[in-house]
Amino acid sequence: MSDSKTFGFLRTCMDKRFVAATRAAFERASGLSSNDYWHESYAGGSAVPAANNVGEEYAAEHGAAIFGWQAHINNCGGQPGVSDQEIEQRLDSVIQEKVQKYPQARHFRIVASEAGIDIREVSQ
Numbered sequence: 001m002s003d004s005k006t007f008g009f010l011r012t013c014m015d016k017r018f019v020a021a022t023r024a025a026f027e028r029a030s031g032l033s034s035n036d037y038w039h040e041s042y043a044g045g046s047a048v049p050a051a052n053n054v055g056e057e058y059a060a061e062h063g064a065a066i067f068g069w070q071a072h073i074n075n076c077g078g079q080p081g082v083s084d085q086e087i088e089q090r091l092d093s094v095i096q097e098k099v100q101k102y103p104q105a106r107h108f109r110i111v112a113s114e115a116g117i118d119i120r121e122v123s124q
Contacts (some may be wrong), residue, residue, distance in 0.1 A: 004117065005036070005063060006025075006032075006036075006063065006065050007032070007036055007037055007038070007059065007062065007063040007064045007065070007066075008021065008030055008032045008036060008037030008038070008059075008064050008065070008066035008068065009021070009038045009039075009040070009055070009056050009059035009060070009064040009067050009068070010026050010038070010039045010040070010043045010067075010068035010070065011040045011041070011045060011046045011055075011056065011067075011068070011069055011070065011122075012039070012040075012045050012046070012068075012070040012112075013037075013041065013042070013043065013044060013045030013047075013070065013071055013076060013078055013112070014041040014042055014043055014045075015072055015074050015076065015077065015078075015112075016111075017072075017078060017114075018070075018072045018112035018113075019041060021112065021116070021117050022068075022070050022110055022112050022117055023039065024117075025117040025119045026068040026070075026108060026119065027109065029086065029108055029119050030067075030068065030108065032066060032067045032107070033108065034049070035058065035099075035116075037059075037068075038055060038058070038059040038064065038073075040055040040056070042075060042078070042100075043076075043078025044071070044072040044076060044078030044079050045069075045070050045072065045076075045078065045091075046069035046070055046071050046091055046094050046095070047071035047076075047079065047087050047088075047090040047091040047094060048078060048084060048090065048094075049094070050080065056098075060082070060105075061103060064105070065104070065106065066105060066106045066107075066108070067098060067102060067105055067106070067107050067108065067109055068086070068107075068108040069085070069089040069091065069094060069095050069098060069107065069108065069109060069110065070074045070091075070110035070111070070112060071087050071088070071110075071112070072087075072111065072112035072113060072115050073087055073088070073111065073112075073113045074114045079107055081109075084113075090109060091109065091111065092109070093107055095107060095109055095122055097114060099124055101120060103124060107122045108121055108122065109121075109122050113119070
C-alpha cells in the first residue's frame with residue numbers, strides 16, 4: 001500500500017446504548033478520526049468469536065495498525081445469561097488471540113457499561 005497513513009479497525013457489540021460512546025473513546029485514545037478506521041458491529045462484540053474475519057483482515061491489508069476490541073457488560077443480548085465477569089474474560093481471551101495475529105499493531109481493550117467506557121491499550 002502506497003499510502004503511509006495509519007488506519008484502524010474497531011469491533012463492537014451492536015447494542016445502541018454503547019456504540020457512539022465507544023467510538024468517541026476509541027477516537028480519543030487512538031488519535032484516529034471517525035473516517036480513519038473501519039467499524040464492525042454485531043451482537044456480542046469482540047467477546048465472541050466472529051462469524052468470519054473478513055472485515056478485520058481487509059482493514060489490516062489496507063493499513064489498519066490500531067485495533068479496538070469492545071464488549072459490554074450490563075446485560076449483553078448477544079451473550080444471554082453470561083455474567084459480566086465471564087464477558088470480560090471472553091474479551092481478554094479474544095484480545096490475546098488478536099495481539100498474536102497482529103503483533104506489530106496497537107490494540108485497545110474496551111469495556112462499555114452503564115457507568116461509562118473503560119478503554120486501555122494492551123501491551124504485548
